[in-house]
Each structure stands twice: as C-alpha cells, then as structure tokens.
Amino acid sequence: MFTQNYNVIVIGGGPAGLEAAISAKKEGAKKVLIIERDKKLGGILQQCIHPGFGLEYFNEELTGPEYAYRFIEELKDLNIETMLNTMVLEINDNKVYATNKTHGMCTLEANSIVLAMGCRENTRESICIPGSRPSGVLTAGAAQRFINMQGNMVGKDIVILGSGDIGMIMARRLTWEGANVKALVEIESYLTGLNRNRVQCIDDYDIPLYFSHTISNIYGKKRLTGVELAEVDSKWNIIDETREKIDCDTLLLSVGLIPENELSKSANIELDPVTNGPIVNQMMQTSEKNIFACGNVAHVNDLVDNVTIEAKIAGKYAALNAMDKLKVENKIVKFIPQKNVSYIHPQKYKKNNLNENNFNISFRVKKPINNVTIKLTDDNQVIKKEKKLQVNPGEIENLSIETEKLNNIKSEKVELIIEEEE
Secondary structure (H helix, E strand, C coil): CEEEEEEEEEECCCHHHHHHHHHHHHHCCCCEEEECCCCCCCHHHHHCCCEEECCCCCCCCEEHHHHHHHHHHHHHHCCCEEECCCEEEEEECCEEEEEECCCEEEEEEEEEEEECCCEEECCHHHHCCCCCCCECEEEHHHHHHHHHCCCCCCCCEEEEECCCHHHHHHHHHHHHCCCEEEEEECCCCCCCCCHHHHHHHHHHHCCCEECCEEEEEEEECCEEEEEEEEEECCCCCECHHHCEEEECCEEEECCCEEECCHHHHHCCCCECCCCCCECCECCCECCCCCEEECHHHCCCCCCHHHHHHHHHHHHHHHHHHHCCCCCEEEEEEEEEECCCEEEEECCEEEEECCCCCEEEEEEEECCCEEEEEEEEECCCCEEEEEEEEEECCCCCEEEEEEHHHHHHCCCCEEEEEEEECC
16 A cells, blocks of 8 residues: 655645645655646646636736646645645545546545535536536536537536526537527525626526526437526415427536535534534644645635635645644634624634734625624624725625734624625
8 A cells, every 4th residue: 555644735736735744845844745636737727718717816807827837836836745647535534535547545644634525516406406417517617618628518408597797608618519499597685696697697698587487407318408487475486377398409507606615524624514524723723633724625615815815825735734833722712693694704713823813704794685784792882894895795704803902802703794784
C-alpha cells in the first residue's frame, strides 16, 4: 500500500481547493497535497466558459478557465503536489484513504485536512416531478458540460425549471447555439439566482420567465415531447385550472445544489441542517479540530470570488494548526439566525491566540426585502448594526464583526435579525 505524510492535505482541486492549498503553502506548510478525482484541476470552472468571474477578487472580468488558470499557475510556482484521477474513500484519524490507477490503495496522513469537494446538483428524483422517464431531462450543469466541453447540443426546444444562476446562464448559452428557449420556470415568487444574470441572460434575450409556476408533468416515451406548466399558490400547491402543455424536447433542471459531504459524514463531522455542510468557526475549522472546510462543501456560494476568500482562510488556519501554531480557547459563541435569516456562515466563533481584529460572517435571507436593518445582538447589546436598501435570497450578504466585541460578551450566543423598515 502506498503511504505518505503531509502537513496539509486538501481534498478537491476546484476553486476552493486550489486557493486553500496555495494559502497553506504561503503560511509555511512545507508539504501540501491536493487530491482531485478528475483528470484536471479547476473543478466546475473548466466548463464555465462565460465571463463574470473575478470581478471582486481580481477586479477584472474572467471566464471560468481563465480564473482557474491563475491559481493553477501559482500552484506550480509553489511546487504544491497533486494527485489527479484519485478517489478519496474515507477520512479517519488524520488519515485519508484513497485509490487511483498509479498507486492502487493509498494511505495519506496529514496534520491538517481541508475539505473542498464542492457541491452537486439536485436531480429530477430530488424534486419528484411526476410523469414518464424519457431522455431529454437533465441538469443544467450536465447540459453545460455536454455543450462547452464535449461539443454536443442537448436539444432544440428547451424549457428550464429553476432560476438558479446556472439555469439562467444556460438559457443564454442555448439561445446562442440556436435553440428555442420557450420558458424559464421558477416555483418561488422571486428570483433564486443573481439579478445580474437575469438581466444579461433572460431579459436581454426576451426569454419568458414564469414566477410561482412549476413543471407538474413530463410527457414522452423514448424522447421528451412536452411538459405541463402550472401555477402554484403560496404553499406550492398546484392550481389545477392553470395547467397547460408546452411542447419541447429538452427539460433542464436548475433546482438547487447540495454540498458533497459523504466524506464529512464518514469523519463524524457535525453538519448544519440548513446548509447541509459542516458547521465551522471563523477559522473554517469543523467539529473535528484537524479538519477544515471551505467553499461550496460548507455552504453554496453565489460567487466564486467568495469561495476563494473562504478557502484562503481555511488554508491559512489549516497550516497554522499543522505547525502547532494555532491555540484555540474553549469559549464558543454561536451565531443564531433569527427573523428573516435562513442561515449564517460561519456558525461559530472561537477565540484563538492570533489576535485578529475582525472577520466576516455570510448569510442568506429567506425572502426579498427592501429597506432593512441588519442587527447582530446578544442579550444586552447591539454588537453590529447596518442598513441596506435591498436583500435577496439569491445573493449572499456579508457583515464584518470586531473580534474584541465577541471576546468581551458573556453570552454563548448572538442573534442575527433582519428588520423591515416601515
């Protein structure tokens, strides 16, 4: 059996894994390894040939492959090791068990492990659309890979279910390829992706957008021949009299993403029931002190730039932990989502020996709201207060927190509240 020891092992070679490894190496970790199951580094960015990446992190607009290339080149300059075409089977007691064609079974030991496996798409089975099972029903991400990487067109007459970002981006991409995108259908009464993608991908191409609607049936034997469109009420119950058939040969699903956390479960890491990702503190440290998590494996981000920022933090603290330079106190402050808040990331704060001045928490709201006041409070005081003109579930909000204020409070929890102004 192939065995090797490292300071830091990063599982996943997408945008989170690349930056986590770079950050760990720059922080002083001598031996850093990235394990990637694909034959190339870059993750999902390989198939995202559209521009729009790097606007916040690099202050310029890049395509997905261009964004990944910058980190891959830096990875090479730093002589960070990689194992491609390698599947991780289990994590146990600081050991990563993996397999590949070159070495067979591998036992890789590390002082710190960073989880950066990303996320996967929900499928038809996840949302239980009734009807037959013809070909032509696939996820938006699968369609993107077919077209952008393999050069295969997926259909001519398209309906897209879900207003997630990849669904809107594929509506534009398919239109460019000559397809007729007949409808983009969203069960919510609001957009679930970024508003900029609606403007650039839907409005600019006059693609019909149906809010408070869903696909209630699928027709076809060998190939999809049509779908049934129906309006829903506020509880997502179908309004029968609104049912209508749309003829199409392809249905793309953009109905949410799920963090890839089978490995996290095998390592007995505590998961957040809302995000389905590991619960972490501000250092991206999980309930297992030598395991860190960042990017879409922890919670589904709206921008790859945010993934990179989280990964930089995870890599830094993973390296410090590996070199025994990170000392964490027992006191924990939990961030509790309250009024109008869906979830908060990180979920905890733990004081350490490094005396940082501040850090950011990210959160999503439950519904679109205009003119809001954001408050972070404990039992006795307002720790942070900000006003915003608008918040939207499709966009992650950020709040900068002073560590000194959290160090001085006696409470073990603080609450995040979004108040609507009258």
